Amino acid sequence: MCKDRNHFLFSFVQGRMFFLCLCLLIPTIFASYDNRSDLQKLFKVKKNYEETKENDEKNIVWRDWEQLEKAGKWHKNLIKDWYNRAHKQDDAIANLLQTMIMFDKNGKPHMPNGIHPSEKESAKAESEDKHVYPKADKKRNFAEKVQLWEYGYIPYSINPQFNSTQTKIVQLGMNEFTLKTCIRFVQKDYAAWSYLPHNTYLYFTYGKSCSSYVGRIRSSPQNIELNPTSCFTKRTIVHEIMHALGQVHEQQRKDRDNYITMQWNNIADGRQNQNMEKLAIGSKDRTHYDPSSVLQYGLWAFSTNRGKTMSFHDRKLESLVGSSTGLTHLDVKEITLAYNCAAGCTNKPYCRNGGFVGNGCRCVCPDGLxxxxxxxxxxxxDCGGVATLGRVGYTDLKSPNFPNRYPVDKKCTAIITAPEGTKIKLEVVESRLNLKKDLQRNACLHWLEVRYVSPEIIGPKFCTPFSPIETEGNTLMIRFDSRFSKDYYPDSNQMFHLRASTGGATAPTGQTGVPPPPPTSFDKICSFDTSESCWMSMSGLHIVQYASRWGMTPSYGARSTPGYAYINSQTSFSIQTPANALDGEYCLSFGFYMQGTTVSIGLHYSGYGSVWHRSNPPGNFWSIVSISLRANQGTVLTIYGQLESSGVIAVDEVRIRSNSCT
Known part of the structure; x- marks a missing residue:
């Protein structure tokens, strides 16, 4: 926790862009596949080194430029050297630079000099894309669900005419899935065919375009065709494999109009362009729209006049399009959900801040968490931290060593959470955001990344003042980096001072968000029996005030009261105290009712983790738990629960009062 709330978080101590594919199976709906009973048998067969290496999560790198910060790969003038070379748009440095938002003298945003996403290799591949519908599989193209690969187990073969470089790129693409998901590839000659209900295998081969079927087809081989002049990049290979798994493009989601506007007058064939149309039968849309996904088309895709073919409602997010060369956090989450990668896990953890349970039965966290x-x-x-804000409140974020110049070789992460339904506003205080820049190229050498959509989605990077930003949800994540260009030292006046606030809160002159002291006596309860709202923030719960009238189970509350809060579908919930509400000795008590085969409930204590947990239903009755605890300013208590099967979890009479339980 932060020890100095005044200096919270960062100062504790002081053309075209992408390609589509051969979408032979138009539906985007992932079918669920739960039967993994023969999975271990399949994995007993001989496999090459790509399949046999363990899923070492410590080796995961979500963005290619982060590799360059690692020991042995870092060197001086990383950004300067890119400018002194051929300005390759597919280079890791280019992917980093394009996520930076710079401003001209009139305040108009633009990318750093020399960055042209429409010139990426993926844009060239996009222009060669074709759709073909073989008669043999035409009926299959319009099936209600795409066919997934059983067990997440994919036999494959690579055209022996590929040269060594082309083969290596294909293997790098497959390794993205091996490292980050439960998907496994095995050479077809070693596949355990007797355990599979099909004889289909992926065949990576040459073609006139970059193309793939969507989902597993009935016939074999199932070709992924690659034009040798433009398709052999890791990004392209990952994109095509994602289609083969059953995924389709972001811009074809049924909810895309909430995020982007299609510029039909600039698009080849206009509304008849099947690469840009919404899919007729819809899409699952289980995860948030991800502008950085490999499946997001470039903003100039299929343009007839060099104009944009799509624009984001939030123009700041356009800097993220095309910046990823591999699977993003949400790409992995979607594959994990579709292929039930965590189906065999017991006592699954409760994952926060956009994390999810992966095939290792642990939380897969967004990078930085x-x-x-x-x-x-x-x-x-000595920097960064975790904090929460109430519905009306604020806190300041300052650079390390503020108000003096910040040090180099720092990487600081901060995450701030507000009550459910509350947005957080981030603003620069007195224009104090002045980080080291390359003035000649108009690029950031040190930067702040602001994740305001969700911790799961990378954010744009800034090194100069920006207009106030409001979060889409109730979470704000900020990352400060002076490590990538640690060979460039800031000037004496370079620092930052930001303020995160909720409910229109502002700091008086000379103050920086010091919260008022908590009351000396405390006794609050959430009974859910009246229309009065609970003083704690709640997420995912339904409230019923007269359960017996509606034939609910249970038919009454924890102390024979008429109402309670509950979930009865496969989801999770949380009840959380506001920040700075508690300071002293307390007794927390609440009633809980659980019914189902895979249910859990627990109590999380910030700074200590989970301090109480129950995963076995006690029976067809209410249970009461009382816990004595010590809280400091900033302590947050969270009652959480998860229901993964049919059943119900109900909570009632949540009470926190001064002094320990007797």
Whole structure:
């Protein structure tokens, strides 16, 4: 937790862009596949090194430029050297630079000099895309569900005419899935065919375009065709494999109009362009729209006049399109959900801040977050942190060593959470955002990344003042980096001072968000029996005030009261105390009712983790739990629960009062 609330978080101590594919199976709906009983048998067969290496999560790198920060790969003038070379748009440095938002003298945003996403290799591949519908599989193209690969197990073969470089690129693409998901590839000659209900295998071969079927087809081989002049990049291979797994493009989601506007007058064939149309039968849309996904088309895709073919409602997010060369966090989450990668896990952890349970039965956290529940930040020890805001409140974020110049070789992460339904506004205080820049190229050398959509989705990077930003949800994540260009030292006046606020809160002159002291006596309860709202923030719960009238189970509350809060579908919930509401000795008590085969409920104590947990239903009755605890300013208590089967979890009479339980 932060020890100095005044200096919270960062100062504790002081053309075209992408390609589509051969979408032979138009539906985007992932079928669920739960039967993994023969999975271990399948994995007993001989496999090459790509399949046999363990899924070492510590080796996962979500963005290619982050590799360059690692020991042995970093060197001086990383950004300057890119400008002194051929300005390759597919280079890791280019992917980093394009996520930076710079401003001209009139305040108009633009990318750093020399960055042209429409010139990426993926844009060239996009222009060669074709759709073909073989008669043999035409009926299959319009099936209600795409066919997934049983067990997430995919036999494959690579055209022996591929040269060594082309083969390596294909293997790098497959390795993205092996490392980050439960998908496994095995050479077809070693496949355990007797355990599979099909004889289909992926065949990577030459073609006139970059193309793939969507989902597993009935016939074999199932070709992924690659034009040798434009398709052999890791990004292209990953994109085509994602289609083969059953995924389709972001811009074809049924909810795409909430995020982007299609510029039909600029698009080849206009509304008849089947690469840009919404899919007729819809899409699952289980995860948030991800502008950085490999499945997001470029903003100039299929343009007839060099104009944009799609625009984001939030133009800041356009800097993220095309910046990923591999699977993003949400790409992996979607595959994990579709292929039930965590189906065999017992006592699954409760994952926060966009984390999810992966095939290792642990939380897969967005990069920058860590901990068994993704509750902590990956940050240098003297900066960064975790905090919560109430519905009206604020806190300041300052650079390390503020108000003096910040040090180099720092990487700081901060995450701030507000009550459910509350947005957080981030603004620059007195224009104090002045980080090291390359003035000649108009690029950031040190930067702040602002994730305001969700911790799961990378954010744009800034090194100069920006207009106030409001979060889409109730979470704000900020990352400061002076490590990538640690060979460039800031000037004496370079620092930052930001303010995160909720409910229109502002700091008086000379103050920086010091919260009022908590009351000396405390006794609050959420009974759910009246229309009065609970003083704690709630997420995922339904409230019924007269359960017996509606034939609900249970038919009454924890103390024979008429109402309670509950979930009765496969989802999760949380009840959380506001920040700075508690300071002293307290007794927390609440009633809970659980019914179902895979249910759990627990209590999370910020700074300590889970302090109480129950995963076995006690029976067809209410149970009461009382827990004595010590809280400091900033302590947040969270009652959480998860229901993964049919059943119900109900909570009632949540009470916190001063003094320990007797």
């Amino acid at each position: 860590t901990g068994s529940e993704c509750q902590d930040v990956e940050s240098d020890s």
